[in-house]
Amino acid sequence: MRTLFIALVALALLATACGDAETTEGDTTTTTSGVTTTVDPKADWPDEIIFGFIPSERQETLQDNIEPFMDYIADEIGIDVTGVVTADYNGLVVALGTGGADFGAFGPFGYVQAKDQYPNIEVLIQSIRFGSDLYHGQWFTNDPSICDEPPVVGALENEGGTPVIKAGDEVAALQVGWAFGDAGLEQEVLGDGTEVDQGTACLGSLESIVGKSVAFTSSTSTSGAVFPQLQLLNLGIDVENDITYSYLGSHTDTVQAVYNGDFDIGLSFDDARRNIRKDADDNPLHPDVGSKVIVFNITDDIPNDVVAVDGDLPDNLKQAVYDAISKYLETEEGEAILDEIYGWTDIRPASEADFAVVRDAAEKLGVTED
Structure with a gap:
């Protein structure tokens, strides 16, 4: 009996000792032997x-x-x-x-x-x-003669590695001229009642850009330069000798340049035409960009x-x-x-x-x- 009593006392003391030192994961306090220390999870954060x-x-x-x-x-x-x-x-x-x-x-x-x-x-x-979580670069022009067939309201999407024309509300990227309404995608109307032209597209060969002026975004832009230039390389088109080109710095600038007629061809992410349809106050800027700037080809898919x-x-x-x-x-x-x-x-x-x-x-x- 005395031996059993000593064993029970020992177990009680062990349980008490274990209870005196505890840390709760995710808490900002640590208790050890009755002493509570506050731990600041932001202690090593910069100001x-x-x-x-x-x-x-x-x-x-x-x-x-x-x-x-x-x-x-x-x-x-x-x-x-x-x-x-x-x-x-x-x-x-x-x-x-x-x-x-x-x-x-x-x-x-x-x-x-x-x-x-x-x-x-x-x-x-x-x-x-x-x-x-994928997108692509888009080739666009102000010259409909680049198109194999007349441009139509729609957008390009890769299917099985090949660009196809689809309705503007059936592609991953939000297209110019479309906006989300109560029933889903619908015609975009600006605050003053101006309708934004829905984007036009066609299928056109990249060989048709030889001899044209091309506006790239930046040499390090995936959709605005790297993937498009790889397409040209694979087709045997020499960027330095077969086209004239400039790097304009941003996707908005390439769309604007082609819209203005300063370049024949431009590159951007899909669909950067939306960037110039209105100003920051929702006033019309170039609501006709979707019909004036035509997407005619796209790159492979990109993360x-x-x-x-x-x-x-x-x-x-x-x-x-x-x-x-x-x-x-x-x-x-x-x-x-x-x-x-x-x-x-x-x-x-x-x-x-x-x-x-x-x-x-x-x-x-x-x-x-x-």
């Missing part, structure tokens, strides 16, 4: 983060659009967030790689270039547009643009920013702002493996680094 963007639209407009986005993230994570628009892809690569920015919104090749130059950079977020991050930042800060952006997209303001900036409708965690196709294209063109 401010810098979020860099590249100009897919006019730089001053983009700066205005990102301000409410940055304010929302700041409110959600509890530290200051400053948005900066760099001059081009290369500017953001250098900024993120050398500590001038903490997060950056990149096109796929911009990210690949950044990762190759600065291995500490990681891909964090893959954007989604209307359920798809959507991403948000990359300085890999040395704390993991819980990266997750907090991811969660804030995901939450912002669920708001009416966030849906409108991110549609206006990049056409995002959702996000998912990104995977490095998704970008092998982009690296392959860059290596074939010899543009892995500038």
Whole structure:
């Protein structure tokens, strides 16, 4: 009996000792032997983060659009967030790689270039547009004679690796002249009642661009240069000798240049024609862009643009920013702002493996680094 009593006392003491030292995962307090210590999960966070963007639209407009986005993230994570628009892809690569920015919104090749130059950079977020994490570049013109058949209202989509014409409301990318209404996609009407022309498309051979003037976006733009130039290379078309070309800097600028008649052909993501249909106050700018600028070919599918991050930042800060952006997209303001900036409708965690196709294209063109 005495032996049983001693054993029971020993078990009780052991249970008490175990109860005196406990940590609850996810809590901010740790109790050890009756002493409570508060653990701040943000202790190793910086006081401010810098979020860099590249100009897919006019730089001053983009700066205005990102301000409410940055304010929302700041409110959600509890530290200051400053948005900066760099001059081009290369500017953001250098900024993120050398500590001038903490997060950056990149096109796929911009990210690949950044990762190759600065291995500490990681891909964090893959954007989604209307359920798809893929997109393509589009070739467009102001010259309908490039078309094999007269252009029609519609859009191009890859099916089995071949471009086909489909209705504008049956493709992944939101097309110019379409807007979401109560019943789904419908004719876009601006605030003053102006109807935006729905985008036109045709099928035209890339061989027809020989001797033409071509507006690329940036040498490091996946949809605005890298994939289109790979198409030309595969067709035996010499970019340096068979066409005249310029890099205009942004997708908006290439659409505007072809609309104005300054270039015969332009490249952009699908569908950057929307960028010049109206101004920031919803007033008509070029509501006829959909009928005047005709899409006649597209590139192979490309992984959507991403948000990359300085890999040395704390993991819980990266997750907090991811969660804030995901939450912002669920708001009416966030849906409108991110549609206006990049056409995002959702996000998912990104995977490095998704970008092998982009690296392959860059290596074939010899543009892995500038």
